[in-house]
Amino acid sequence: MSVPTQAAGRPEPAAGGAADGQGGPGRARFAGRSPRQLAWARFRRDKVGVVCAFVVLLYLLIAACAPLITKLYGENAYTLYGQDDNLLNSFGMPVKPNGGMDGTHWFGVEPLLGRDVLALLVYGIRTSLGIAVCVTVLSVVVGVAVGLVQGYLGGRTDYVVGRASDLMMAFPQQLFFIAFTPVIVALFVKPGGQEPTWIRFTALVLVQFVLGWMALGRLVRSQVLGLRDREYVEAARLAGASSVRILRQELLPNIWSTVLVQATLLLPVNVTAEAGLSFLGVGMQTPTPDWGLMFQDASRYFQSDITYMFFPGIAMVVFVVAFNLLGDSVRDALDPRTVR
């Protein structure tokens, strides 16, 4: 457990400082707190939640600053150090013990190709997290929009959209992802042609998004159904507010907390799904560094180099634990009724 924390620990001072600055003012105030301030205060009392928020922030920072990190670290994710510097034996396994860990390559070198594991991991997190963030943002935006419209309009629109989302939920997700990633790639690339990395990135985002928004859509719809006939919505309607205004000013703010919690829980699911696809061989392709590809590689060589498995593995466990706990804390903070 100690290794990733150590490596992840470097950018922490910057992140800590920023959060302190945010929390400073408003501490000594007594009256007139908005629900948001109350939730923030509740969240800050939750130690586990705060720690997890820092961990999550750290991963996002690692993903965002991958080039900076590798620059400071001095090795990059593409050079084949193992082959160039004779760090691999004739079977392609690291010569040094523990996966070739040493002062230059802190997490060792990759079997066969011999790239630097730390640099690979940092860039892999960047790729996987990038795809997952795109999928999550798209799913949340579309899910909320569809759910709002469905719940607010009701009637035939609700029925038609509801059945369409039923149909999409009946698709076997994993098989759909596997089958359609190449189809979307083939839309952009001629057979046998060069395939730029961003096309595969886009394809992965698209397939996962297409089947990713329905659950949130349903949740939003059910919430809107409960809110639609409240007095304040009727009052707004009587006062002549347009539908758009009612949706944005009256309904959206009330479902915001649900959306936030769901988005927090959706992101790690999307990260592991993307990594799963790359693990299966239908996601990102070597030599693009990717979290899932590291697992694919590691599962091929674990019998002779088990160390290589631990770095992406433990990094992912810490990431998912942090996100799940953060989701729970956010839920508790936003909902005063929850008692755990």
Added chain:
Amino acid sequence: MLRFLVRRVLAAVVILVLISAVTYVLFFALPIDPAQLSCGKSCTPQNIALIHRNLGLDKPVPVQWWDYVSGVFTGRHLPLGNCPAPCLGLSFTNDTPIWSTLMDRFPTTLSLGVGGAAIFLTVGVGLGLLSAWRQGRLTDRIASAVSLLGQSVQIYFIGPLAIFLFADRLGWLDAGHDPDWSSDPVGSLSGVILPCLVMSVIFWSNYSRQTRSLMIEQLSEEHVRTARAKGMGSAYVFFRYALRGAMGPIITIFGIDLGSILGGTVITESTFGLHGLGQLAVSAVLGTDLPMEMGVMLFGATAIVAFNILIDACYAFIDPRIRL
């Protein structure tokens, strides 16, 4: 009961027809030529024309789709060979009927799915019951921690570790091989135990959390309190009254999870090198074998829909209030 079944089966057929249509359109009607896709890099115009003729791609898409769907029931005579009754077409790579390959691979996936589900239901619900029974005590916390950890690992991470530890080092379990239940039941069982165990881990947490909160909710219900007040033992009430009330929602969650279970078997097969439907789908995609992909997809969807109907029928046995 009969009316319920008829209604559900009809709805399922509609869903499946729509899924097949959408999949077909996505595969064969987009501005990509499946012939180009399947032909690969060394492709001559003659090859493409041949593939077009063999696939019936010269006809309009709705006609193609109708041929495909009716072929499932009647069988087809394709230019490349005969395709008997449940015909899902012929594979691009070796011209064999898709259906026979699916039937060949299905036992592995089914064994993984059923075995994994049996384990995670036992462990997950068990942990949840334990937590609810010892609510707020140390046991509750330990059970919660175990389930959180289960939620946070991936099959492709713990799978290789489990093989390394339990198969290679300790030698307790088989590293996993395809089951063949009819000729070697014992060997099949030992071959799927480790994969099933690994697959089940990621499902534990959801079931233990849900069971815990459902049980706590049930235990505060009035009929449970009445039963206790009548002097019934707490264990008896716990299992006979509260658990029975909690079973319904757990089964609902299980029905929703069927798709994830199939997804889980796909990753598990790949991790343990088993040859099931998931591995078939992956190899079909890598070899651009479109009819095979289509077949696996439809088969998977059908399996999920069918199991869902089964699960709905199970409600009636658990909750006497439900009349089908």
